[in-house]
Amino acid sequence: MANADPKSVQPEGSLFINGGFVAGAGAALPVIYPATGQVVAELAEADGGQVDAALAAAVEAQKAWAALPGVERGRVLRRAADIIRARNAELSRIETMDTGKPLQETLVADPTSAADALEYFGGQAAMLGGDHIQLGRDWAYTIREPLGVCVGIGAWNYPMQIAAWKSAPALACGNAMVFKPSETTPLTALALAEIYREAGLPDGVFNVVQGRGEVGAALVNDPRVAKVSLTGSVPTGRKVYAAAAEGMRHVTMELGGKSPILVFDDADLEDAVSGAINGNFYASGQVCSNGTRVFVQSGLMDAFLERLKARLEAGIVAGDPLDEAVNYGPMVSNAQRQIVLGYVEKGLAEGARLITGGKAMDREGFYVEPTVFADVTDDMTIAREEIFGPVMSVLSFETEEEGIARANATEFGLSGAVFTADLTRGHRVAAALECGSAWINAYNLTPVEVPFGGSKMSGVGRENGPRAIENFSQLKTVYVGMGPVEAAY
Numbered sequence: 001m002a003n004a005d006p007k008s009v010q011p012e013g014s015l016f017i018n019g020g021f022v023a024g025a026g027a028a029l030p031v032i033y034p035a036t037g038q039v040v041a042e043l044a045e046a047d048g049g050q051v052d053a054a055l056a057a058a059v060e061a062q063k064a065w066a067a068l069p070g071v072e073r074g075r076v077l078r079r080a081a082d083i084i085r086a087r088n089a090e091l092s093r094i095e096t097m098d099t100g101k102p103l104q105e106t107l108v109a110d111p112t113s114a115a116d117a118l119e120y121f122g123g124q125a126a127m128l129g130g131d132h133i134q135l136g137r138d139w140a141y142t143i144r145e146p147l148g149v150c151v152g153i154g155a156w157n158y159p160m161q162i163a164a165w166k167s168a169p170a171l172a173c174g175n176a177m178v179f180k181p182s183e184t185t186p187l188t189a190l191a192l193a194e195i196y197r198e199a200g201l202p203d204g205v206f207n208v209v210q211g212r213g214e215v216g217a218a219l220v221n222d223p224r225v226a227k228v229s230l231t232g233s234v235p236t237g238r239k240v241y242a243a244a245a246e247g248m249r250h251v252t253m254e255l256g257g258k259s260p261i262l263v264f265d266d267a268d269l270e271d272a273v274s275g276a277i278n279g280n281f282y283a284s285g286q287v288c289s290n291g292t293r294v295f296v297q298s299g300l301m302d303a304f305l306e307r308l309k310a311r312l313e314a315g316i317v318a319g320d321p322l323d324e325a326v327n328y329g330p331m332v333s334n335a336q337r338q339i340v341l342g343y344v345e346k347g348l349a350e351g352a353r354l355i356t357g358g359k360a361m362d363r364e365g366f367y368v369e370p371t372v373f374a375d376v377t378d379d380m381t382i383a384r385e386e387i388f389g390p391v392m393s394v395l396s397f398e399t400e401e402e403g404i405a406r407a408n409a410t411e412f413g414l415s416g417a418v419f420t421a422d423l424t425r426g427h428r429v430a431a432a433l434e435c436g437s438a439w440i441n442a443y444n445l446t447p448v449e450v451p452f453g454g455s456k457m458s459g460v461g462r463e464n465g466p467r468a469i470e471n472f473s474q475l476k477t478v479y480v481g482m483g484p485v486e487a488a489y
């Protein structure tokens with residue numbers, strides 16, 4: 001792979017603690033370029049002493065950071081955003097080599113989304129405050145305080161975006177953070193740490209440690225930690241939530257999904273097909289909010305499947321993700337590819353009808369063909385479990401009531417969508433879907449200005465939007481007695 005120069009993404013150190021790079025003292029953590037299987041960087045996990053050092057640095061730095069005026073904290077975040085935008089091309093290349101996502105995608109959706117979050121929360125930092133409450137003669141006021149040291153733990157599909165979506169509101173509120181990226185994609189959180197330093201962030205306010213689940217668990221269990229924000233799967237979320245509860249720590253849980261898209265007979269066919277494509281094959285299907293159960297009203301089914309197949313087969317350009325003409329990349333790892341292929345086999349065995357795809361691609365790297373199954377029923381494994389790959393299930397429905405009931409018949413509740421020309425039905429269905437984000441005639445648009453998160457098993461709390469700061473701060477009430485103190489005796 002000509003472009004994949006192994007040395008070009010090797011960071012100065014595996015960890016970033018107290019304002020500087022440090023070599024990891026723990027187990028080896030090779031970074032594999034998913035398009036070739038080649039090792040492109042050699043990192044190492046943090047050992048126990050280094051996890052401790054990162055937390056100690058965060059504790060040490062947090063109070064002085066919190067004591068700065070919000071406008072100064074915000075300025076650092078906005079400077080960091082400017083640096084990210086200026087280096088978008090290089091950061092996107094690193095993200096592509098780490099995740100395998102096409103450069104065409106990372107250039108517009110990864111560092112840029114991180115910069116959006118830093119600008120948005122950088123702007124909010126100066127506006128944080130409490131209320132004044134008049135109580136007759138007495139009065140009270142509230143102070144918005146940071147929580148202290150927050151831990152962020154990331155998944156591998158949007159490494160830089162996740163690091164920024166968590167650290168931007170945390171830092172805006174005056175917290176410090178120790179962030180652990182996914183062991184599969186450790187690189188861009190380090191780049192973010194370096195950029196924060198360049199933007200003037202005091203040492204110790206943002207630290208990065210690497211490692212597998214045990215390192216995450218060590219962070220979550222540490223008594224110095226006030227809050228844990230995880231992006232990951234439901235099984236990991238359960239463990240992390242339970243561990244955080246021991247210390248009564250605040251949590252945000254951004255977990256998995258099996259989201260529905262309802263396409264009604266009156267929908268614009270091309271828009272509905274576009275929505276289903278955006279909700280299933282972007283990032284080769286490795287998106288938590290994907291609409292992997294596409295319910296199509298029976299009158300539109302044949303036309304929908306025909307257009308979907310034609311557009312996929314004509315439009316997919318698989319290849320080296322570093323080539324900007326390529327719009328379809330590999331799975332993040334061989335293990336993930338095997339999981340996805342296992343689900344395809346189950347789909348076939350349980351009687352779903354393969355419309356297109358269904359195989360590993362005949363090339364180096366971890367590619368799986370974009371796959372569509374029709375005649376899927378609610379009880380099939382592929383309709384119930386999160387696959388986290390490019391596998392769309394198409395199911396048929398007749399009435400609105402039936403469509404909504406079946407769409408909601410899942411333990412997940414991350415996202416959902418409705419495609420219809422009927423304005424009132426659009427809003428009615430959006431209101432009825434049990435999920436954190438519902439789209440009407442659109443899919444997977446998640447700008448930082450709007451809250452994002454899940455209901456049911458898909459999560460707790462929301463990232464982004466005007467109230468995300470509530471997840472990284474707490475209110476102190478100060479009651480002010482203005483007169484004589486009365487006592488009963």
Ligand SMILES: NC(=O)C1=CN([C@@H]2O[C@H](COP(=O)(O)OP(=O)(O)OC[C@H]3O[C@@H](n4cnc5c(N)ncnc54)[C@H](O)[C@@H]3O)[C@@H](O)[C@H]2O)C=CC1
Pocket residue numbers: 153154155156157158180181182183211212213214215216217218220231232233234235236237239240253254255256257287288289386388414453454459
């Ligand atoms: N709702 C959302 O915003 C998003 C959710 N996801 C979900 O993430 C999953 C895919 O990502 P994966 O990295 O495979 O998830 P995962 O659950 O395997 O790992 C997530 C992170 O948790 C860490 N971890 C694992 N065990 C831990 C423990 N006991 N204590 C603390 N940390 C631990 C891992 O090292 C990793 O950094 C999917 O289920 C996907 O839906 C992905 C992106 C966005």
